[in-house]
Amino acid sequence: MNLAFLALCILWLALIAYAVLGGADFGAGIWDLFAVGARRRYQRQLINQAIGPVWEANHVWLIFLIVGLFTVFPSAFASLSIALFIPLTIALLGIVLRGAAFIFRTYELDASSRSAEVWSRIFSTTSLITPFFLGASAAAVASGQLAASNGTATTDLGAVWFSPFAITIGLMAVALCATLAAVYLTEEANSYNEPDLANVYRTRALIAGAITAVLGALGLLQSPFAAPQLWNGMVTRVLPLVVVIITMLIGLTTAVLLYRRRYGLARVVIILEVAFLLGSWGLSQYPYLIPPRVTIANSANDPSMILALLISIAIGMAILLPSLYYLFSIFKLPYPVPGKTAESEALPSETSGQGPGV
Amino acid sequence: MSNLLAARAQMGTSLAFHIIFSALGVGLPLLLCIAEGLALKYKDPNWMLLTRRWAKAAAILFAIGAVSGTILSFELGLLWPTYTKFAGAVVGLPFALEGFAFFIEAIFLGLYLYGWDRLSPRAHWLCSFPIWISGLASAWFIVSANSWMNTPAGFIIKNGKVTNINPLQAMFNPATPYETIHMMLSCYVATGFAVAAVYAFSMLRGKRTDYHWKALRLAMAVGAIAIPLQIISGDANARFLATAQPYKLAAMEGVFHTASGVPLSIGGWADPNSGKVYYAIEIPYGLSILAKGDPHATIKGLDAYPREDWPIVEATHLSFDGMVGAGFFALLIGLLFWFFAWRKKRAWQEHRWMLIGILLAGPLSFLAIELGWMVTEFGRQPWVIVGFLRTANAVTTAPSLNISFSVFSLVYILLAFALVRLLLRLARSPFPPIKLPWSSTPYQAEIATGTATERAGIE
Numbered sequence: 001m002n003l004a005f006l007a008l009c010i011l012w013l014a015l016i017a018y019a020v021l022g023g024a025d026f027g028a029g030i031w032d033l034f035a036v037g038a039r040r041r042y043q044r045q046l047i048n049q050a051i052g053p054v055w056e057a058n059h060v061w062l063i064f065l066i067v068g069l070f071t072v073f074p075s076a077f078a079s080l081s082i083a084l085f086i087p088l089t090i091a092l093l094g095i096v097l098r099g100a101a102f103i104f105r106t107y108e109l110d111a112s113s114r115s116a117e118v119w120s121r122i123f124s125t126t127s128l129i130t131p132f133f134l135g136a137s138a139a140a141v142a143s144g145q146l147a148a149s150n151g152t153a154t155t156d157l158g159a160v161w162f163s164p165f166a167i168t169i170g171l172m173a174v175a176l177c178a179t180l181a182a183v184y185l186t187e188e189a190n191s192y193n194e195p196d197l198a199n200v201y202r203t204r205a206l207i208a209g210a211i212t213a214v215l216g217a218l219g220l221l222q223s224p225f226a227a228p229q230l231w232n233g234m235v236t237r238v239l240p241l242v243v244v245i246i247t248m249l250i251g252l253t254t255a256v257l258l259y260r261r262r263y264g265l266a267r268v269v270i271i272l273e274v275a276f277l278l279g280s281w282g283l284s285q286y287p288y289l290i291p292p293r294v295t296i297a298n299s300a301n302d303p304s305m306i307l308a309l310l311i312s313i314a315i316g317m318a319i320l321l322p323s324l325y326y327l328f329s330i331f332k333l334p335y336p337v338p339g340k341t342a343e344s345e346a347l348p349s350e351t352s353g354q355g356p357g358v
Numbered sequence: 359m360s361n362l363l364a365a366r367a368q369m370g371t372s373l374a375f376h377i378i379f380s381a382l383g384v385g386l387p388l389l390l391c392i393a394e395g396l397a398l399k400y401k402d403p404n405w406m407l408l409t410r411r412w413a414k415a416a417a418i419l420f421a422i423g424a425v426s427g428t429i430l431s432f433e434l435g436l437l438w439p440t441y442t443k444f445a446g447a448v449v450g451l452p453f454a455l456e457g458f459a460f461f462i463e464a465i466f467l468g469l470y471l472y473g474w475d476r477l478s479p480r481a482h483w484l485c486s487f488p489i490w491i492s493g494l495a496s497a498w499f500i501v502s503a504n505s506w507m508n509t510p511a512g513f514i515i516k517n518g519k520v521t522n523i524n525p526l527q528a529m530f531n532p533a534t535p536y537e538t539i540h541m542m543l544s545c546y547v548a549t550g551f552a553v554a555a556v557y558a559f560s561m562l563r564g565k566r567t568d569y570h571w572k573a574l575r576l577a578m579a580v581g582a583i584a585i586p587l588q589i590i591s592g593d594a595n596a597r598f599l600a601t602a603q604p605y606k607l608a609a610m611e612g613v614f615h616t617a618s619g620v621p622l623s624i625g626g627w628a629d630p631n632s633g634k635v636y637y638a639i640e641i642p643y644g645l646s647i648l649a650k651g652d653p654h655a656t657i658k659g660l661d662a663y664p665r666e667d668w669p670i671v672e673a674t675h676l677s678f679d680g681m682v683g684a685g686f687f688a689l690l691i692g693l694l695f696w697f698f699a700w701r702k703k704r705a706w707q708e709h710r711w712m713l714i715g716i717l718l719a720g721p722l723s724f725l726a727i728e729l730g731w732m733v734t735e736f737g738r739q740p741w742v743i744v745g746f747l748r749t750a751n752a753v754t755t756a757p758s759l760n761i762s763f764s765v766f767s768l769v770y771i772l773l774a775f776a777l778v779r780l781l782l783r784l785a786r787s788p789f790p791p792i793k794l795p796w797s798s799t800p801y802q803a804e805i806a807t808g809t810a811t812e813r814a815g816i817e
Contacts, residue, residue, distance in 0.1 A: 052468075052472055053468040053469070053471070053472035053473075054468055056420070056421065056424050056464040056467060056468060057461065057464040057465045057468055059424065059428070059464070060457065060460055060461040060464050062428070063427075063428060063431055063457050063460060063461075064454075064457045064458075064461065066431050066432065066435070067431065067450065067453040067454045067456070067457045068454060068457075070434070070435060070442050070446035070450055070453070071446050071450025071451065071453065071454050072450075074442065074443045074444075074445075074446030074447045074450070075443050077435055077439075077442060077443070077446060078435065078439035078440065078442055078443040078446075079439075080435070081435030081436050081439045081442065081754070082439050082754055082755055082756060085436055085754065085756035086756075088432065088436060089432075089436060089762055092428070092429060092432045092436075093765065093766075093769065095425065095428055096425040096426070096428060096429055096769060096773075097769065099421055099424060099425040099428075100421065100422060100425050100773050100776070102421075103417065103418055103421035103422070104418075104776055104777075104780060107414065107417065107418055107780060107784070108780070119776075153439075153755075154755065155754075155755065155756040155757060301446070301447050301450070301523075302447065302520075302521065302523040304523050304524065304525065305447065305448070305450065305451070305523050305525050308451050308525035308526065309450065309451060309454055309525075312451060312454060312455055312458070313454070316455070316458035316461075319458070319462060320458060320461055320462060320465075323462055323465045323466065323488070324465055326465075326469070327465045327466075327468055327469055330469060330473060330476050330477065331468070331472065331476070338481070339477050339478050339480070339481025339482075339484075340476060340477065340478075340481075341475065341476055341477060341478055
């Protein structure tokens with residue numbers, strides 16, 4: 001039980017990592033859709049530059065989450081796979097098309113060609129669709145209405161994952177991804193000495209953040225009847241309630257920081273915001289994995305397996321985290337590390353559609 | 359189409375697609391590492407050009423490998439929830455470890471592909487090591503899980519429940535050393551011969567520069583070192599199957615009746631209804647010698663097993679013979695090429711027929727991977743976890759899987775089409791100037807890539 005809880009906490013951290021890293025990649029794709037006007041190619045270049053080196057690594061958090069879930073909670077994983085077959089399949093198609101379209105457009109020889117344009121459209125559309133269905137799936141789990149009365153999972157045809165509550169949360173996930181990406185892109189544009197571009201994304205981050213907050217409030221208002229168990233878990237216990245309130249305060253702080261153009265700090269705070277948001281979901285739902293029946297205790301795998309996994313995670317992380325730090329220090333952080341050469345200050349030329357390392 | 363058939367078709371298509379990219383994902387980083395190392399050591403612009411070219415191709419191939427691999431990790435649950443419930447409980451560990459290996463690979467790939475200007479030359483080259491090492495580790499972990507499906511270990515069933523789980527025993531199950539080594543070697547064989555085939559094609563079209571010659575020789579070296587080892591490993595696999603999974607060996611070789619002094623049937627159609635192999639070339643005592651080292655040894659035939667437990671004999675036998683045929687062809691090509699090198703007959707190495715042979719060995723090596731994978735999958739049927747879970751009982755209850763199958767098939771066709779188009783255009787594109795670490799001026803290669811008309815079209 002304690003081992004399973006520990007493993008769940010690690011999985012939850014992986015979920016947060018996927019949300020703040022992979023979520024921002026989705027968001028960048030969403031902004032790609034809005035890249036219009038004379039500076040469109042320039043905006044796209046910034047997006048390519050920002051997510052190119054890291055998107056594959058960011059994406060692996062999802063894989064980690066899946067294999068972790070099915071190793072620690074095999075029966076819960078099986079139930080979710082059956083119940084959420086449709087939204088997860090759609091999200092999967094989105095993930096696949098998005099990754100492929102991104103790489104195809106990056107390596108298209110002529111960035112202005114028609115096929116590059118088509119790939120860009122696919123990339124941005126799927127970036128919009130995927131977080132929606134992932135968010136709706138999460139809402140379906142939280143609503144506590146997935147499991148059939150006899151306990152065996154059946155495929156939900158939309159009554160749960162396409163309910164008003166799930167739609168609200170799905171849209172909120174989209175808005176949150178857009179906010180994340182916009183906040184990162186302000187800082188990214190700033191690092192290339194592009195204050196105008198940073199301003200564009202600052203405005204967008206504020207708008208998307210406001211939409212996220214409104215949708216979040218709508219979701220919260222629906223919770224008492226759409227996700228009663230979650231609601232009760234939240235309002236009757238101190239810790240979840242405190243975390244929810246902190247989440248709201250952090251959201252406001254992000255807006256203030258953006259408004260005052262403290263982009264670097266805003267980037268840190270928006271990450272905290274996502275962590276607290278997902279944390280409040282987890283705490284409110286505790287000890288249920290899939291309310292109202294599947295708990296941590298009744299779906300946890302054999303302790304020997306969980307222990308083996310935890311040990312491997314410890315060893316794996318000892319290699320992984322320094323590597324990840326190295327990756328981000330080379331491309332995203334201003335600090336010197338061994339092997340790093342002087343930074344290139346300007347965005348690559350607008351006409352280069354050949355991708356990196358030509 | 360029944361749900362079971364649709365699920366199997368979707369899983370099969372997904373694996374057949376992904377396995378190409380995973381093999382290249384294991385093989386190409388080694389080529390990159392060697393080529394870049396040689397470039398830095400000898401300050402040779404051609405090696406550097408090759409590294410750059412291959413890195414670009416690798417970026418595209420790896421991305422497709424990453425997304426097609428994601429499909430698989432989802433599909434395990436979406437299509438086979440009962441399997442995942444069972445397998446996750448016992449053999450989740452290698453899946454999780456594979457996740458870590460993939461993670462390391464993705465991190466250093468990002469550094470490698472985007473770090474040409476941001477990393478020192480030496481640091482850049484060093485970044486290629488974690489890529490090929492973790493690629494190899496990924497292959498090992500994933501195939502150990504497949505081995506477990508063939509020879510399940512590390513648990514017991516008590517009152518219908520899986521208990522006494524030993525994760526390490528599950529990962530190091532009896533088939534693991536045989537299957538994993540065979541798969542890892544196959545990646546180097548296929549990548550080596552496939553890359554060699556690309557440059558053999560260029561040379562056949564008259565582009566016989568130092569650049570092409572270096573690429574051809576490096577790729578042929580990797581392929582030719584791996585292929586004899588692969589054939590030894592294949593032989594070890596067959597001997598292992600003779601005792602661990604005799605029904606699989608029987609299906610591979612088309613042995614229907616248990617007997618001593620069994621001949622080796624090459625090719626032909628193994629018909630499970632009549633229990634005969636039609637149109638095969640028979641080598642007397644061949645199988646007994648190969649599998650047991652004794653011409654009179656007894657080989658278990660499929661008649662030792664109930665009919666409902668037989669693998670898909672026709673497909674297993676044909677796939678197996680196809681794989682072996684392709685493998686021996688690659689061996690022959692590799693031996694000839696380096697025999698000519700040893701006799702210092704470069705003209706023969708570059709001879710038209712030699713190059714045509716290499717051109718054929720490339721796609722045939724990939725065919726061998728596909729067929730080898732089919733041998734292990736068809737040969738394991740009707741089980742998904744041998745002796746414990748039948749494929750038919752593992753499939754999801756979700757409705758309308760044929761829609762899902764059709765959509766995913768369309769996606770694969772789209773991806774394959776776009777990928778081939780992009781790679782061909784990449785191969786024909788002129789070399790842009792590159793920065794050489796040992797020189798301050800950009801280097802412009804004067805190597806013709808496309809034909810004169812194609813170049814005119816691009817410029």
